[in-house]
């Protein structure tokens with residue numbers, strides 16, 4: 001029987017099984033299957049997926065993220081904050097400012113530390129990507145997809161597509177309670193216009209500095225929070241003149257609040273907590 005040590009962590013309830021590949025060895029071909037197994041709430045540990053904390057040539061540490069269904073994504077905002085906490089508290093980095101490599105390139109992290117523990121993490125998520133080819137979406141590659149209308153079950157919705165390293169479709173709704181999360185969410189996730197599938201976010205604007213947010217994640221379904229999704233939602237709100245660039249927005253997610261700014265210099269800052277739940281050994 002094989003085994004590995006893990007740490008379960010969450011960012012606002014978006015929880016993953018973290019495996020330290022500085023110490024553990026996992027077979028590459030097994031990774032999707034392992035992500036599915038550990039995520040299973042009945043026969044595994046129970047999580048939204050699996051995150052690997054890996055060595056990298058470009059940064060002190062690299063994050064790889066696998067969704068609950070075993071698919072690998074290119075980024076994960078809540079995962080990045082947890083990896084930043086893990087890296088600092090396990091001495092993989094010495095400074096409170098460092099970069100983390102991802103499949104979509106390195107991002108910059110800054111941790112706030114109290115009594116040796118990371119209490120808050122800010123990640124500079126880089127610039128949003130807005131063209132259809134970058135998202136990716138079918139259609140004219142160099143054009144953006146901002147506030148395009150579509151009909152679903154006789155209701156009209158408006159969609160804005162944003163990539164934060166991974167693809168997001170943001171839909172503004174009048175009341176977050178009425179968002180068709182479990183119906184339109186999975187339909188749009190697998191819609192043919194998104195060849196790599198998409199994360200689906202529903203957003204209610206509360207005022208010029210606050211929004212309510214719910215997510216149907218690609219490969220994981222409903223989660224309590226999505227960091228890249230919150231960044232995409234704020235970018236979409238600015239693009240649609242509902243928020244101002246350079247102003248910090250409080251995003252109210254099911255699991256708590258994130259603080260997001262699309263800065264004047266074009267990068268998106270995400271500030272929020274990261275928590276350790278438990279450690280253990282997984283047998284397979």
Ligand SMILES: N[C@@H](CCC[C@H](N)C(=O)O)C(=O)O
Nearest residue numbers: 073076077078166226227228
């Ligand atoms: N929960 C994450 C995003 C995880 C990956 C996503 N489901 C995808 O497939 O792109 C976050 O906090 O950003």
